[in-house]
Amino acid sequence: MTKTIGTDQQHGRVRQAARRAVTGLRSSWPLVLLSALLVALALPAALLVAPGFLGPEAPAPAPSAPAWQQAPATLSARQGLAALDAAAEIPSQPAVTAQLDPLLKADGGGTFTGMVQDAWTGQVLFDRGGSEGRVPASNMKLLTAVAALRSLGPGHRFSTTVVAGPAPGQVVLVGGGDVLLGPGDSNPERALGHAGLATLAAATVEALTSDGASGELKVLVDDSLFSGPALNPAWDSGDVAAGEVAPLFPLALNSGRYDPAVTTGPRPQDSAIAAAEEFAARLRTAGAAAGLTVAAGVERSPAPARAAGGESEKPVVLAEVQSATVAEQVDVMLQDSDNYLAEALGRLTALADGLPGSNDGATAAVRAQLSAAGLATDAMKLVDVCGLAMGNQVPARQFSEVVRAITSGADTRLRAALDGFPVAGLTGTLDTRYGGGATAGGAGLVRAKTGTLNTVLALSGYVVDADGRLLVFSFIGNGLTPGAAGNKEALDRAATALAGCGCR
Template identity: 75%
Template sequence: MSNTTGTESRRGRRSLGSAGLGQALRAAIPPVLVVLLLLVLAVPAALLVAPGFVAPGATVAAAPVPAWQQLPATVSAPQVLAPLQQSAPVPTPSAVAAQVDPLLATDGGGTFTGMVQDASTGQVLFDRGGSEGRVPASNLKLLTSAAALRTLGPDHRFATKVLRGPAPGQVVLVGGGDVLLGAGESRPEQTLGHAGLATLAAQAVDALRAAGTTGEITVLLDDSLFTGPALNPAWLAGDVEAGEIAPLYPLALNSARFDPAVTTGPRPQDAAMAAAGEFAARLRAAGAGAGLTVAAGVERAPGTATAAGAAVQAQPVVLAEVESATVAEQVDLMLQVSDNYLAETMGRMAALATGRSGSNDGATAAVVAEAGAAGVATDTIKLADVCGLALGNQVSARQFTDVVRAMTTGADARLRGALDGFPVGGLSGTLDTRYGDAGTAGGAGLVRAKTGTLNTVLALSGYVVDADGRLLVFSFIGNGLTPGAAGNKQALDRAATVLAGCGCR
């Protein structure tokens, strides 16, 4: 009974807060104070609605902007990772071996070799057959990257030119090593498609019109910068048919792909002629309003190109020119997506830069020589190509850790241009879908490494900062592996992950 009475009593008091409250106030407050209260409330309300009644053109003084809404006078300093400290402790080899060795177990047949070094001192922290020559798969692109950066320089660009032809009415499209051409307008913010054939064609039309050229134009192609077989006999026919690689030429659209968005499947077998045909079409469209027509079909120009890519005349007249993304940007793309065609092109351009022929033999010789110049012992390196697709390549884990050391801490600053291209575990490139399970999640965002994959080969070479702040470089290579066995990639990733979490002392 008391509980019920109490509840009802509380309900009655709450009802006073609506209609009863107004009656109580009128009874308790004198009329004059009520009027004053209404005036106080009315003034701010009037300020809110007044702008709607101001005549057009009239101005109303703006209220001062509160300090918290104003732009800051200074910008806060960016928050970045602290630089590495040389005082960070170096892991002990026995502790590293205890962590890594059990994880490098194959799933089925084959064997893993591996090497871990302290990047600063070169001290070997783990060595399982690290000096043994192995088929490296696409880890070989690390050596090719070093060669390109050393010989060409990180800021170098490849030029694709249009020259006045040897006969009236002819123009010559000259390949200068850019295989990342786009069909449309140049896109300066991109690496693939940085130089566009539509832009090149528009420039050529402007130059022809300025020279008073009219009538029909014939397009010739000069792709003689590269020599030797366009298709390496060391590549398996099945890999060529699957589109892993294609015949090499010094100009191509989309790294010799039909569609830049489709990076698998068959490729054009004459990428230079495909690019020349696209250029002729763009020239035809651009010249339609300038009194120019373009003959159907493209022919290869007679003569031999010089290393600079100008050949059909003693003093060729350049009508138009577009430049590629920088070598450093192309190296980044090559490492991120493991582009075989781009790697082979980089090898040939490095060969030309060192006075060698633009052939496979020139490319392999240049890559080995530049690895040696970067501090890598090269006496046991054997190369059949420079992209890693050939099974005849032999490179050791030690040679890879040495080149990664040169890139991260070596004296040649040009090699730093490769570091952005290393895929990041769980985030980018060929590692974007890895490092997501319980055994490898600790390496996500921390492991930075180049992958390598062939039917019976897996490799992973890169660098990581351990839990104590020490920069470590590593290389793990599996040969003779059971094709498709899932545990082998996991073994590589887990080994790299324990390095990232290592307080190995």
């Protein structure tokens, strides 16, 4: 009995505890609902503010780039021409002759002469009338390049200056031989326009205002550096009218052109005055803010600027700009076959050698420099230094020897001319040639100076043959049928054959 009563009591106490729990739960139910609501609201808020504490989410991995866009794991094999091989066998003369003779055939009238030599030894590998005097056209510029680099030096520059004039309020623009002046700001990255008239004008205004100058300025020009006729009487008037060349002055814009991009047609007939007028316009713009005005019109200085201020007194230099180097100008001359620039470099070479800055001085200086370089000149007749005159007579052998001196001679100053040789199918006057099936093999391999007149074609340059031997060559056609397409093709095929020659 005792046991039963005790058990019932225990059950009773359990039931009472359960009633109290239910009652407590009923009384706390609003608090549970409130807590659940707070949790539901807090979760989105936590998601919003969590990045501020945890930092940005890690970006998704980028898709893998294609293989050709990925950094290389190893260096590519070196490309380009193989190095010269000193042990390479020299081609045999009979084999080279057998290759070239069938190719150098005139299309219509006229004949080709030519010379090929091994550059290192001078050994003659092909000789067809190589000692005969020929009209070389623009191959003449190779002779001018050698003379300028020897006499002036590859790094020489020409100055265009502004000095105080002989009377108050006058300034004199003095030509120092730079015919590649640009109208705007100087551009040190280019040969054409390396020195700019806008830069020169701004520097002139700065110098004048620092000295307290004001009022009106008058621009004079001193172009007395060159002498003799501005136009060579040996040049054909039709070539001058066509814009192949223009009267020569020791300062000019765009190598004596109105627009550097337009290389044919009318050109300024007085490049010195044209440059002075452009300078005056730039000076007028630069001086406006400083209270300086510039009188209309320009005039030639009554006396060379070096005499201004008396015999013992040099003029006050107000401003100066310098040209591209001789080496850079030689590159332009050869790549573009620029007649005006060639004639200017010839006269500047003459002045450096103590000769007059004239056409006669230029031809004499070129001859003297070639002779001093150990090159034969007895068979040469030089009428100009750009090759426009039909009176020039130079054998193919002389051009072959000149190219040999440039590529491998003892005078390393001449190496500066190498960049100026047009590359077949790519640059300069050879950029549109070597595209046909018979000549495509020479594209990128033949490097040569062209020459073109009405009845004249020439090509002088160098190649590395299939065995790694450096060969120099010159081919000249005279009396050719004007416009006959096969003549350029003959020159290009011959040069291509040399590039592919393993002629033993």
